Amino acid sequence: MTNILALGLSPRQGGNSDILMDEFVRGAREAGAEVKVIFVRDLNIQGCLECGGCDETGECVIQDDMDEVYPLLIEAGRVAVAAPVFFYGLPAHGKALVDRCQALWNRNRLYPDLKRPDGRGFFIGIGATKGQNLFEGLTLTVKYFLDALGLPLTLDTLTFRRIEGKGAIKDHPTALADAYKAGREFAV
Numbered sequence: 001m002t003n004i005l006a007l008g009l010s011p012r013q014g015g016n017s018d019i020l021m022d023e024f025v026r027g028a029r030e031a032g033a034e035v036k037v038i039f040v041r042d043l044n045i046q047g048c049l050e051c052g053g054c055d056e057t058g059e060c061v062i063q064d065d066m067d068e069v070y071p072l073l074i075e076a077g078r079v080a081v082a083a084p085v086f087f088y089g090l091p092a093h094g095k096a097l098v099d100r101c102q103a104l105w106n107r108n109r110l111y112p113d114l115k116r117p118d119g120r121g122f123f124i125g126i127g128a129t130k131g132q133n134l135f136e137g138l139t140l141t142v143k144y145f146l147d148a149l150g151l152p153l154t155l156d157t158l159t160f161r162r163i164e165g166k167g168a169i170k171d172h173p174t175a176l177a178d179a180y181k182a183g184r185e186f187a188v
Contacts, residue, residue: 004028005079007094008037008041009081013039014166016167017083020179021037023180024183025037027185033186033187040097043065043069043093045064045065048096056110058104060100079120080121081094084125085126088134101145120156121142121155121156122155123139123159126159127159130162
């Protein structure tokens with residue numbers, strides 16, 4: 001059975017990226033995957049202090065809700081991330097989670113045999129503007145987040161531009177079906 005960790009990085013509950021993640025997860029579960037969903041807005045995660053505490057151990061010295069997230073990140077064979085665009089980047093809480101994975105990057109540097117070359121990543125992005133480079137920053141950040149987890153840098157994506165109001169993604173002619181299909185395919 002495929003083990004997927006789905007991370008919702010939006011600060012807004014029930015927003016467009018949450019709606020897409022719900023459909024993605026539904027598709028993955030119906031295809032037989034075991035999916036754990038985490039919404040970062042529900043967690044208390046401090047930002048990385050760049051203190052070097054994880055340099056020699058691969059373990060972060062900060063004690064907060066990341067202590068519960070680290071084992072899930074380590075165990076997941078596949079990771080899906082859903083996020084809205086905030087100034088061409090990830091929302092702050094989501095970026096804090098990514099930054100705190102410096103500890104896992106160090107863990108994989110110290111113990112290279114822990115890397116999971118057969119793992120996969122998926123990014124669902126949504127943004128209000130139509131900018132040509134709208135998802136470049138997020139996609140690059142998510143790729144290197146996967147690298148910190150010991151997963152390959154390859155990343156499947158599903159992105160939507162010009163979607164702004166809460167729930168507006170429901171008016172898109174194919175978005176929900178696309179997310180569902182993507183979840184089913186990611187689970188295989």
